[in-house]
Amino acid sequence: MKSSLGKLYLIPTTLGDNEPLEVLPISVKTIIENTTVFIVENEKTARRFIKRISPDTVQSDLKMFHLNKFTESSDLPSFLEPCLAGTNVGLLSEAGCPSVADPGSDVVKIAHEQGVQVVPLVGPSSILLALMSSGMNGQGFSFNGYLPIDKSERKQELKRLERLSFDHNQSQIFIETPYRNNKMLEDLSNTLGKNTMVCVACDITLPTEFIKTKPASEWSKNTEDLHKRPSIFIIHKS
Template identity: 30%
Template sequence: MNRQKSFANDQEGIGKLYVVGTPIGNLNEMSPRAIDVLKTVDLIAAEDTRHTRKLLSYFEFSTPLISLHEHNEVSKTEDIVQQLLAGKSVAVVSDAGMPAISDPGEVLVDAALKAGISVIPVSGPNAAINALVASGIAAQPFTFIGFLPRQKKERQKELQRWSKMPTTLIFYEAPHRVKQMLHDCAAILGDRKAAVARELTKKHEEWLRGTIAEIINYLEGAEILGEYCVVIEGSTDNEDDTHNNWWNDLEVVQHVQHYIEGGMDKKSAIRQVANDRGVPKREIYQIYHEH
């Protein structure tokens, strides 16, 4: 068991590790407390020191920086823990939002706690929570999943893991993969209520709310820019037990028509049906046009 009194002086000679949230786009969301912590610590462990140096410069102060990113977190953690044990205070930050949430920080936090070092969170913006509360989808319970695997087969396998969860699902996705990711969501989860947010807190913040099919249809002809946060409603009690095969009783033409009625254009609907059934797109195209 670990008992921590964050602001008691019961660890004389040992530093504290601060997990500090930073803006996800709008610098005005940087809290006074976060600024104060970053000003006064001995060292900041940053995901990208160049990015964090710009942040510090904007608020007109300078604190020594050390890099801590996904490729060096394990190797750098031991050194940072030794500095904490020697009495230095350290803040860990990511490029945006809260560290350790789809960003570096988790390994360092775990190692610090095992070494008996106090770990103190300093609240800040988070894209997942922002997207959730404005999505129009049930805010609780929810399950944060983050980034899905990049490869289609692994991505679909991971979606299958969560397909029967009754909780709202939250994902992060890169712009060049978001359309295919949503196609896979439609195939595995069904055409559920969803919301997609991009460029949260920034000048070009944009929301798409509707069904997965409606959002896919819009994105087919849209310019895809910025990082995306995807919120999808959870499984409901009246969903078919076979879940990802909800279309079993539909003929191919009915299956295609289902997606068209949901907002997809014909080309996208045929592609999605082929994806659902695991058959070549030309086969669905031929059957649909023959009827």
């Protein structure tokens, strides 16, 4: 193994169809311009993003490893072979930050095991941006991913998260498949205590951004259509 290893750059992307440099620092553009090997979830969208932020990049020069639900775990070490040969590799998120509610953490783990330097780059995280703008506890919080689809199980989980929030003064963050957002908000309004605070952060960083925090009981009057719009939900009971 060479003593001079390449680095693994964790490259964030936009949260929607806005101009990359509106939400990403110039350092991200610089890294992309100087990287030819990428680990991506979707090659088509990854190439489109690279073209937008770095129009002069020659697409045929790029090598891409695919990291998705079909990728075998045994294939992951090979993705870092360029690093072992001294070449930098970029782990490119599909939306937001790599490895945070996004594939990539297993590759990062292997990089640490192999002594490859991991370099996270600054970019938008919908989870943190939602928490920042919620007015809820930013020193004690938990991200819970997706809640159960089954109605009774989802209701039980919401009540459990509400109890956790109260017992530990902890903001509880979760997401939903975008086409079920309106149903989720309805369930929040009908399941939680009337004074439990609920934040909905939708289309973060986009022109259609909608962020609002109010008691669960007041969300029953909601007129904002969340259907198929990426959203973060946060609850807090005090």
